[in-house]
Amino acid sequence: MTHLRVRPLIVESVRPSEPCAACEARPFSVCNAIDQRDIERLAALAVSLSVDAGRTFIEEGDPAEHFFNVTAGTAKLFKLLPDGRRQITGFASMGTFLGLAVSSTYAFGAEAVEPMRICRFSRPKLRALLDDFPAMEKRLLEVASNELVAAQEQMLLLGRKTARERLASFLVTRGVCAGNGAPACGHRAAEKVTLPMTRSDIADYLGLTIETVSRTLTRFKSERLIDIPNAADILIRDHAALRSLATGLH
Amino acid sequence: MTHLRVRPLIVESVRPSEPCAACEARPFSVCNAIDQRDIERLAALAVSLSVDAGRTFIEEGDPAEHFFNVTAGTAKLFKLLPDGRRQITGFASMGTFLGLAVSSTYAFGAEAVEPMRICRFSRPKLRALLDDFPAMEKRLLEVASNELVAAQEQMLLLGRKTARERLASFLVTRGVCAGNGAPACGHRAAEKVTLPMTRSDIADYLGLTIETVSRTLTRFKSERLIDIPNAADILIRDHAALRSLATGLH
DNA sequence: TTGCTGCCTTGATCTGCATCAAGGCAGGTT
DNA sequence: AACCTGCCTTGATGCAGATCAAGGCAGCAA
Numbered sequence: 001m002t003h004l005r006v007r008p009l010i011v012e013s014v015r016p017s018e019p020c021a022a023c024e025a026r027p028f029s030v031c032n033a034i035d036q037r038d039i040e041r042l043a044a045l046a047v048s049l050s051v052d053a054g055r056t057f058i059e060e061g062d063p064a065e066h067f068f069n070v071t072a073g074t075a076k077l078f079k080l081l082p083d084g085r086r087q088i089t090g091f092a093s094m095g096t097f098l099g100l101a102v103s104s105t106y107a108f109g110a111e112a113v114e115p116m117r118i119c120r121f122s123r124p125k126l127r128a129l130l131d132d133f134p135a136m137e138k139r140l141l142e143v144a145s146n147e148l149v150a151a152q153e154q155m156l157l158l159g160r161k162t163a164r165e166r167l168a169s170f171l172v173t174r175g176v177c178a179g180n181g182a183p184a185c186g187h188r189a190a191e192k193v194t195l196p197m198t199r200s201d202i203a204d205y206l207g208l209t210i211e212t213v214s215r216t217l218t219r220f221k222s223e224r225l226i227d228i229p230n231a232a233d234i235l236i237r238d239h240a241a242l243r244s245l246a247t248g249l250h
Numbered sequence: 251m252t253h254l255r256v257r258p259l260i261v262e263s264v265r266p267s268e269p270c271a272a273c274e275a276r277p278f279s280v281c282n283a284i285d286q287r288d289i290e291r292l293a294a295l296a297v298s299l300s301v302d303a304g305r306t307f308i309e310e311g312d313p314a315e316h317f318f319n320v321t322a323g324t325a326k327l328f329k330l331l332p333d334g335r336r337q338i339t340g341f342a343s344m345g346t347f348l349g350l351a352v353s354s355t356y357a358f359g360a361e362a363v364e365p366m367r368i369c370r371f372s373r374p375k376l377r378a379l380l381d382d383f384p385a386m387e388k389r390l391l392e393v394a395s396n397e398l399v400a401a402q403e404q405m406l407l408l409g410r411k412t413a414r415e416r417l418a419s420f421l422v423t424r425g426v427c428a429g430n431g432a433p434a435c436g437h438r439a440a441e442k443v444t445l446p447m448t449r450s451d452i453a454d455y456l457g458l459t460i461e462t463v464s465r466t467l468t469r470f471k472s473e474r475l476i477d478i479p480n481a482a483d484i485l486i487r488d489h490a491a492l493r494s495l496a497t498g499l500h
Numbered sequence: 501t502t503g504c505t506g507c508c509t510t511g512a513t514c515t516g517c518a519t520c521a522a523g524g525c526a527g528g529t530t
Numbered sequence: 531a532a533c534c535t536g537c538c539t540t541g542a543t544g545c546a547g548a549t550c551a552a553g554g555c556a557g558c559a560a
Contacts, residue, residue: 079406081498087406100395107399134384141387144394145350149357151401156329156337158408159457163547199508207409212547214509231508248331413517449538459518464539481538504559514549524539530532 019043023119025071028095033139041132045125051075051116058098058110066120068098073116074196077108078204088205090150091197099123100144113197158207161248166206167216168245171226175236193234269293273369275321278345283389291382295375301325301366308348308360316370318348323366324446327358328454338455340400341447349373350394364446408457411498416456417466418495421476425486443484 020043026032034042051057051073058068060079075092089108092098101107130137157166174193195202203210217234220226225242227235236242270293276282284292301307301323308318310329325342339358342348351357380387407416425443445452453460467484470476475492477485486492 077402079402081406081410083498085410085498087409089402089405100391101399102392102395103399108402134387137384137387137391141350141391141394142352144391144398145352147398148394148401149351149353151398151405152327152329152339152358154405155339155401155408156331158405159337159454160331160335198506204409209548210508211510211549215547218509248333248335448536460538461519461540462517465517468539502560505557507555507557509554510552512549512551514547515545516548517544518546519542519544521542522540525537527535529534 020046023071025069025094025119029069029071030097030136030139030143031069033136034133038133041129045121045129047120049118049120051112051118053112053114053116056109056111057118058106058108060107060109061105064099064101064104064106065123066099067123067126068110069119069121070094070096070098071117071119073112073114075110075112075116076197076201076205077110079108086204087207088201089154090147091205097140097143100140113201163206163208163212163216164219165245165248166208167213167220168225168242170202170206171234171236172239172242172246175239191236193236195232195234199231270296273321275319275344275369279319279321280347280386280389280393281319283386284383288383291379295371295379297370299368299370301362301368303362303364303366306359306361307368308356308358310357310359311355314349314351314354314356315373316349317373317376318360319369319371320344320346320348321367321369323362323364325360325362325366326447326451326455327360329358336454337457338451339404340397341455347390347393350390363448363451413456413458413462413466414469415495415498416458417463417470418475418492420452420456421484421486422489422492422496425489441486443486445482445484449481 020026020031020039021036023029023031031039031042046069048071049057057075058077070092072094075096075098076088077090077092077098078086078088080086091113092110098110099106130140157169161169171193174195197205199210199213202208203213206213208216217226217228220242221228225236225238225245227237229235270276270281270289271286273279273281281289281292296319298321299307307325308327320342322344325346325348326338327340327342327348328336328338330336341363342360348360349356380390407419411419421443424445447455449460449463452458453463456463458466467476467478470492471478475486475488475495477487479485
């Protein structure tokens with residue numbers, strides 16, 4: 001609290017530092033529904049931004065003026081209760097499209113858990129573009145459908161799984177789909193799972209407390225299911241056991 | 251178990267008893283994205299079916315060969331764990347579109363909680379139709395987006411709300427949006443909330459047990475928040491108190 | 501170096517809801 | 531009427547995970 005923040009909270013560069021055509025995230029995002037010769041129209045709408053770790057770039061309840069596409073880093077998406085209880089509804093990494101909602105306000109907040117780059121689009125302008133590119137609209141529907149399936153899986157976890165099952169599910173899902181910043185989701189089980197988020201984030205994602213998350217991971221370690229070389233990295237030692245725990249088998 | 255079931259489990263009538271043009275559910279469903287002069291093409295694909303109460307008409311994990319549209323009655327959508335634990339992820343009533351998923355198998359099961367009428371569409375045929383009607387694809391994206399928002403709200407409920415808050419949220423949401431088979435969702439608070447599902451369904455929807463649901467409703471009654479003339483009907487006596495409970499205020 | 505801060509771990513205790521158990525009631529069958 | 535059966539309610543007890551409390555450790559500023 002000893003000095004004023006003089007830097008803008010979000011560093012803007014209206015011209016994307018690298019245009020959509022060369023975007024590393026494009027293969028993983030809805031943008032790849034637009035082919036090479038039309039990509040300029042998309043690039044004209046995109047505003048590339050840096051977001052510092054810890055920065056909230058979507059505030060729940062604010063007017064929803066933009067869509068976002070994550071090009072690097074990780075964000076947590078969350079909803080709050082008035083007394084501060086928090087539910088993290090998901091993590092967004094490279095390629096994730098944010099802001100799908102009919103409502104005029106954001107239904108959730110978003111905060112960077114590590115330094116991020118995001119692409120920002122004006123809602124009305126992107127909507128207009130979508131009218132010309134039904135292929136992209138189709139991709140968005142696919143993305144939304146997949147997220148719905150994931151959301152239902154998460155409801156099962158939150159409503160009916162034990163703490164051990166929740167952590168096992170979390171590690172298995174992360175291991176398969178979000179390993180080490182390689183979001184290609186190659187469906188190969190990773191040896192090492194990197195967790196850019198804190199224990200508190202994991203707790204709020206799984207509907208537990210930070211203490212339960214810590215204790216459960218420690219117990220997994222003593223059971224030789226995992227190793228914890230440091231808090232941010234988990235080594236999977238017994239994939240089969242974790243997977244069967246995750247699906248509710250004992 | 252004393253006699254064989256001779257009736258087919260689902261009564262089919264390939265010609266819809268009433269064509270799409272006259273469908274009561276159309277104003278509430280994605281079908282209204284197709285205008286009057288093209289509606290025949292949709293009608294040609296639709297197969298209208300009756301589903302008995304208690305009948306499972308979507309089996310989780312089965313090949314996803316159809317889309318469904320609910321035209322009357324209510325279904326519960328659910329996911330199961332191998333040991334029988336169940337999470338109900340939502341209830342589908344008139345106008346609800348079911349089966350949105352990229353995967354080739356259904357991600358959830360569906361069972362009628364009261365007698366239903368549903369419209370069934372072959373997946374590949376409806377997909378082909380969608381290519382000709384981007385307006386309907388757009389509507390589907392809207393529907394999916396709204397369901398995502400609802401799913402996130404449900405995650406907050408399951409992960410962070412107390413039993414009292416869950417029941418209050420349930421009653422308030424039902425009161426506003428699903429009152430008495432009038433799914434117009436007129437955003438007017440209903441006096442009476444009709445619950446076609448059992449206490450066990452409510453418990454599996456809210457991540458609680460049947461006993462906790464019963465006890466909590468009884469307590470609401472003793473606190474003059476509601477009346478329970480019979481198990482299926484709840485009279486809301488103090489909307490404001492329920493709403494503030496639902497949002498986590500005490 | 502010292503001290504501070506944020507994050508994580510571990511232990512002791514508490515509690516909200518689950519579990520176990522029993523009984524009530526409405527609707528249907530014999 | 532007598533008897534199921536399915537569903538709901540109510541009471542007694544138990545426990546998984548929350549809460550309370552304390553200490554460890556890495557990174558960083560003074």
